[in-house]
Amino acid sequence: MSMPAKPPPFDPADPLGLDDLLDPEDLAVRDTVRAWAGERVLPHVADWYEKGELPGVRELARELGGIGALGMPLDGYGCAGASAVQYGLACLELEAADSGIRSLVSVQGSLAMYAIHRFGSEEQKLRWLPGMAAGEIIGCFGLTEPDHGSDPAAMRTHAKRDGGDWVLNGRKMWITNGSVAGVAVVWARTDDGIRGFVVPTDSAGFSAPEIKHKWSLRASVTSELVLDDVRLPADAVLPGATGLRGPLSCLTHARYGIVWGAMGAARACFEAAVDYAKSREQFGRPIGGFQLTQAKLADMAVELHKGILLAHHLGRRMDAGRLRPEQVSFGKLNNVREAIDICRTARTILGANGISLEYPVMRHATNLESVLTYEGTVEMHQLVLGKALTGIDAFR
Template identity: 90%
Template sequence: MSVNAAVRKPFDPRDPLGIDDLLSPEDLAVRNTMRQWAADRVLPHIAEWYERGELPVISELTRELGAIGALGMSLTGYGCAGASAVQYGLACLELEAADSGIRSLVSVQGSLAMYAIHRFGSEEQRQRWLPGMAAGEIIGCFGLTEPDHGSDPAGMRTFAKRDGTDWVLTGRKMWITNGSVAGVAVVWAQTDAGIRGFVVPTDSPGFSAPEITHKWSLRASVTSELIFDEVRLPADAVLPEAEGLRGPLSCLSHARYGIVWGSLGAARTSFESALDYARTREQFGRPIGGFQLTQAKLADMAVELHKGLLLAHHLGLRMDAGSLRPEQVSFGKLNNVREAIEICRTARTILGANGISLEYPVMRHATNLESVLTYEGTVEMHQLVLGKALTGLDAFR
């Protein structure tokens, strides 16, 4: 027997390419911690939360996530874990394997609100907010999208005007994760000097955050409108290092990176559900996994899922090396979310009528990914980002 044959591992249907071999012991420890937490605290309840359209224990879950280092985990200092980009990606994967709403909670907290304060805030702002946010004692939200301005944030109408040394903030933001439970909001607004970011305590007079209901996607997630009715802020509420769209777009790029991994968590759960079902569900006297068409579906799903994981890992290594470009994040978000939702839809066909039941996770993941497909940049916007990078020609305007 050759040396290569002696060390060759058995084929693993859940890791057909041996991607786990690319992960360090520390990577695997982070992944296993997040997987176990999700199994203990989310999976027993998520179908009920989704059906009811609420996340009733969000404050409790946020504190638990803080305790295991999941909030702002790729940031350093201020109580943050200082994890690698690959480890943060693995955490997003495991959280979204439970539900996209849970990963969204973590992404908005860490990659948007905390990242904005950490990257663009003053030392006083960091000291005031980040330790409590890292511990999950303070929930944050990120206000960029408006009712009439989603893909074109430059057209935002929320405005902050000077009044002496203060700022007075007026306007609305829409589709804001964590909005009605947040203690602090990072809000982007037009000013006479261009777009600026503001750190807004949510107990400020004139601030309100009515929750958005009647959603058929991300139902186990808090989604709100933010309303600013002449909210008065002190001069030091401004993020001093962020001017123009560079600030919010860099935050979005960081959050999109988490989605590159997270979306594959939803896909993995749906694929594994379909695989298990195909092995046990019998029609015409034998398991449906023995039929050619079912095997073709499973093979195609496995190929796209694990190609996406290789892409996510590659982008994570580039982020850890400091060489990841925004266009490459768009590449990952475009491919992985698009393939993830197709995997969920294909898995649903294997489960047949059972695929629409909340007794199985597939339809829940598929409907959640309809939101993930849109937020943090639609398919069309990421196609245009790549189109501009490839041709050197701007098709946005």
Template identity: 85%
Template sequence: MAAPLDPRDPLGIDDLLSEEDLAVRDTVRAWCADRVLPHIADWYEAGELPTVRELARELGGIGALGMHLEGYGCAGASAVQYGLACLELEAADSGLRSLVSVQGSLAMYAIHRWGSEEQKQTWLPRMAAGEVIGCFGLTEPDHGSDPASMRTNAKRDGADWVLNGRKMWITNGSVAGVAVVWAQTDEGVRGFVVPTDTPGFSAPEIKHKGSLRASVTSELVLDNVRLPEDAVFPDVRGLKGPLSCLNQARYGIVWGALGAARSCLETAREYSLTREQFGRPIGGFQLTQAKLADMSLELNKGLLLALHLGRRMDAGTLRPEQVSYGKLNNVREAIEIARTARTILGANGISFEYPIMRHANNLESVLTYEGTVEMHQLIVGKTLTGLDAFR
């Protein structure tokens, strides 16, 4: 007789993964269980990630930083393996996945894809090892979904560039050793590699957050930051540069959001088997089972979608519009799973003794960054109609 279905993998999705895929997943899962889960509730409640530099070095040690990139000390993992790592990181906390995502998919990817060979050699090996943390400056105080209207500018002054402006909601900003900053120039939008010890650069940390509390979030201030000519990415102009990086980060979120959802579902399922009301476990009541069934259904549909997109990325056929399908669906369903799971725990669901409210709060940010729900709806809408509704 066939073995009973595993309630944690009822569709047998693990059967679609290779031994190497599973090994990568299990390595990241074990690291999170050992180094993050015992402390994350306290870090979140305190609104800090106190050991961020130490954690970055450890993540570099297990090959998780820029893991989907080739060469320069990067692991050269597949897109599916990178996605599985993002899932496990966000099952611990969205802030942790954001640290890795901004490091690898934004800052490192930008240098790897658009940087000069000197820029790559200078920064990527140290970033892959976690010795240098990177950040990515695109969003501004008045320009989020409309990066073409950014006000940060770079002007030539002899052989140098001089940058002025502000960036907002920048993960890793105040702990970064290097910032990738996008700015308006007379030649269009261009990207600059900015060592954060350059005079005129500062990154005050943003406090009083109700979401992503176990994450370093900062403003970037550029006040006559003078850089040499070779600080600019040599061959990319316009929004093609930053948008190519955002597509990488969005792909990681397609997987990552499901990690938060899985944590919520598993917490609710286990709770329903031990919490008794009216003389029996609440998991035996029809309404609770309906909630668990719907959450499991959406989680596993999301996993199949993520895996499909990952296979396409590995084959070189994944389009940005397809990533929007994944980001829109999986984050929206993940936050609904978190909210439903909270109802199963009742009042206990708001306690940080359980991860659900922390995940729900984090997912409110994940719902917005790397493209809001509305922006991804319009991307999908344009795909379906051929008509641009952004303006």
């Protein structure tokens, strides 16, 4: 009888051995994005956050395009054609730096590019996707309105036929990338139902004033979209999408990235808490040697790595074509909620230092308050799961 192989040493950074689930290409993608974020974001993001700005966003977008992070899982048109798991790993590493950076990538790839790639004409794909994949063109996605967030079916933005053209009027709110975008995918009510339109942002009547006075996602461009008699040619409409199924499928793709990204923010806070607990001394010893602190760290580690394992499982299902929207709701509901709890617990370990921008904890905690509600609030995902579990629709 052969002796069982000796298990590898326990790795505090990977207590479940989740790296064993990744192949060399997965690890290479993760390491590339981690290195880029460590060099280009982490040294500056606290200052960006404090000032409430994201300077050089167009340069950052081109760099992200250069490492293949924009429209990662899409095929052709200059896109990387990466796996869903690789895209998820990239989202985790980007959000470990800052949620605003992951939002930039998510809106570009999972919303604007995904909508054009899935529902657009060949001419639309050829016109927009290569430049967007390279980061030369930034995109945004206009669905949410000032009075209609969780109920997009009630949107007021409308598009009317005028001869061979479309004329769009309305407002969209809380739009990431809006003020720096070269193209906007805008959803509007028409006589034939809700349709998507590819809107060049230099169109007459289009404007995107930036939203200020945010206390979350401060290192991110957030805007209102204003459409006043924006005239578009007939071929501006996305031919493959009619009704809410189109924009909702885009949101499912973006929510998948959040399942991973939230764990990146949680990991950054957990690592800060561990480092602090090992170096901060009270009562003559590091606070990491006290039972209550160790209990907090153990609970944080359990939820963090369970969340990463859940994200990995959903990624493999997406790669196999078996991922359902209800499962994405499961992941977003759990992982964002647990990430916020990890950040808040990390703040207690750091004490007063936890509110300082010298550490990442409070920045991630406030960012996650936005992540908690965008791409579907907690209540919406609870109701999605409730309907799936009972067969009863409780939305109305």
